[in-house]
Amino acid sequence: MAILKKIQDSEHPSDQRHLVMPSFSFSTDDSSPVAGALAQMIVDAWTNGPFVGGGVNVLHLGDALRDRNANNLPSATARQTATAYIQTTVGLDITNAVVITEQEHNNDYIMQSGNEVVLVLPDQNRVTNVNAANILETAKFLMACTPNGI
Numbered sequence: 001m002a003i004l005k006k007i008q009d010s011e012h013p014s015d016q017r018h019l020v021m022p023s024f025s026f027s028t029d030d031s032s033p034v035a036g037a038l039a040q041m042i043v044d045a046w047t048n049g050p051f052v053g054g055g056v057n058v059l060h061l062g063d064a065l066r067d068r069n070a071n072n073l074p075s076a077t078a079r080q081t082a083t084a085y086i087q088t089t090v091g092l093d094i095t096n097a098v099v100i101t102e103q104e105h106n107n108d109y110i111m112q113s114g115n116e117v118v119l120v121l122p123d124q125n126r127v128t129n130v131n132a133a134n135i136l137e138t139a140k141f142l143m144a145c146t147p148n149g150i
Helices: 034-047 061-065 076-090 103-105 135-143
Strands: 001-010 018-022 052-053 054-058 097-101 115-123
Touching: 034 061, 034 076, 034 115, 034 135, 052 076, 054 061, 054 076, 061 076, 076 097, 097 103, 103 115
Parallel strands: 097 115
Antiparallel strands: 001 018, 052 054
16 A cells, blocks of 8 residues: 655666655644644545635535546546645645545555645545534544545
């Protein structure tokens, strides 16, 4: 289970190999505004409501983030939506974000570009009620568990 990055094989210049990318998770410390905003992204994806920002206007955020192309890779819509959310709502200057599912992570997701920032959306079946009063704290908790969280 990993996120892999394609790199040039130094021993065989015409070939590429896969490098396992390090995984990390965020602290659930309330002093981190980024952690809180990323936890909110999880909640917003789970509740699948609208998102408008950064030139993106989608009716269902979760569906847009999980949209896949014919090769079963994150679509242009998925990439644009993830990047716009990270830029406008989280407040980070990221050029190419993508959100993958836990299943995609478990199947060794391969990064599609060198500047791709890959976030893992926790499976919604890990929570009993996405409308619970403590859902944001639940999302923060899952973020602290690799690979369960963004």
